[in-house]
Amino acid sequence: MAAERLVRAGAELADEVGFGQVTVSALARRFDVKAASLHSHAKNSRNLKVGIALFALEELADRAADALAGRAGKAAFGNVYRDYARERPGRYTAARLGLDAETAAPKPAFGTHG
Numbered sequence: 096m097a098a099e100r101l102v103r104a105g106a107e108l109a110d111e112v113g114f115g116q117v118t119v120s121a122l123a124r125r126f127d128v129k130a131a132s133l134h135s136h137a138k139n140s141r142n143l144k145v146g147i148a149l150f151a152l153e154e155l156a157d158r159a160a161d162a163l164a165g166r167a168g169k170a171a172f173g174n175v176y177r178d179y180a181r182e183r184p185g186r187y188t189a190a191r192l193g194l195d196a197e198t199a200a201p202k203p204a205f206g207t208h209g
Contacts, residue, residue: 098136102146105137109147109185114192117185119143144189145198151186152199155179 123130137143
């Protein structure tokens, strides 16, 4: 099971039950597997939540870039945040998770595209 799949499933779970309720155990129940089988991709719940936060921030940045292309003003940017918070409440909460600078720094893609 790929880490990206777990993060996406965790993001969906966060939208359904709240970001605070997302754990490796809850995600394991979603996949009907034992939590230990997920630990190679998500070492612990904090690690999983950081992955969801980074995923949410990337989604939010993509939406903001699309919305602001050709537009000026804070209103377009504010609308993106408001709409994202309404549509993806768990992910929006995840995007607000405190991350240290090293974790939050963009990683070089080296020819890969997300």
